[in-house]
Amino acid sequence: MRFIEEIVVEEFLPTFRSMLAADLRDRGFTQSEVAEALGISQSAVSKYAHGDVGQREEFLEDERVQELVERVGEGLADGTMTPVQGLVETEVLIRKLERGDLLATIHQREMPELAEYGSEFDIHDSDSEFRTAERVLSSLRRGLRVLENASGFAGLIPNVGSNLVACTPDATSIDDVAGVxxxxxxxxxxxxxxxxxxxxxxxxVASVLLAAREAGAEVNAAANIRYDAELLARLEELGHETAEFESEDGVDASVAAALADDPTATVLYQTGSYGIEPIIYILGDDAVAVAETVRELV
Structure with a gap:
């Protein structure tokens, strides 16, 4: 796991500082003046001058970095820019390069798992697709731990298996729903x-969740367990509204019809038919809440 900040600190800044140090030396700055302007030691300036600091080719060749080096170097040399102003200008470029740009591309190359979110995402954007998806997966992992640690949960698993799923806030398809x-x-x-x-x-299970959301239910997660009249009664005792749906007409239409009769239902169930196992579906705000409801049944 490598943070984008590590690339900035370990590769961008050494490259940028060495470029700026060379620019200032070309403008007649002494080693001590370069050190003072950049806020680094003279020994560090010496290392830059002798090529003892690694430089990353992508930054050396980027026209925006070159332009910033020239602009900051000229400003520091003629007194029209203070070191603080130079720092601010550099920070602005770094933030730009992090948002679906050069730094983001390098980060994705070194962390291939990020590639599926595309080149435009901003890892610092709290509302980005990347962070939204990771929050869903994190909640789902916590919910799964609740189920794994619930003694007796195995007895609630139907023949077709159980699943715990959670979706992104704007989910519209199965691709927006995470599960096992x-x-x-x-x-x-x-x-x-x-x-x-x-x-x-x-x-x-994802289809049931999406159908419930399409029908107006404000839910983001679901789990399925085996059908049992006693389990259904227990869920009602716990305060859940229940609604039956028939799957013969298709999930979307059946769930919509069930919720039309009871829009507050957080438990949907089907009693089964030829080739269809009876199942209970528990809906909730998030994966942890759904898992905790299941745990109360064992």
């Missing part, structure tokens, strides 16, 4: 999560 690949299964009486959660791997 292969579902959660009962192996010798123990609930087993086969792999890390991912987006786009759940079909039916």
């Amino acid at each position: 690949p292969g579902r959660i299964v009962d192996i010798k009486g123990r609930a087993t999560v086969p792999s890390e959660p991912e987006f786009g791997v759940s079909e039916y």
Whole structure:
């Protein structure tokens, strides 16, 4: 794991400072004057002068970096720019290069996992697709830990397996819903999560969640467990509104019809039919809340 700030500190700044030190020396600055202007030691300036500091080619060749070096160097030399102003100008360029630009590209190369979010994302943007997705996955992982540690949860897993899913705030498709690949299964009486959660791997549970949201339910997560009349009664005791839906007409239409009858329902269920296993679906604000509801049933 490498932070974009590490690239800035370890590669951009040494390259930029060495370029600026060379520019100032060309303008007649002494080694001590360069050190004072850049706020570094004379020994550091000496290392820059002798090529003892590594430079990254992408920064050396970038016209914007070259232009900034020339502009700051000229400003420091003729007194029209203070070191603080030079610092601010440099910070502005760094922030620009971090937002879907050169620094972001280098970061993605060194952290390939970031590539799926495209080259335009800003890792510092709290509302970016990247951070939104990571928050969903983080909540889902916490919810899965709740289920794994819930003694007796394996007994609630239906034959088709269980899944815990969560979606992004503006989810419109299965690709916006994260879940467990292969579902959660009962192996010798123990609930087993086969792999890390991912987006786009759940079909039916994700479809129920999306259908509920489309019908107006303010929910962001869902889980499925086996159907049992006693479990349904227990959920009602816990304060959940329940609604039955038939899947023969399609998930979207069936869930919409069920929620039309009871818009406040947070538990949807189907009693099954030929080739369809009876299932209970628990909906909630997030994956942890749904998992905690399931835990109360065991």
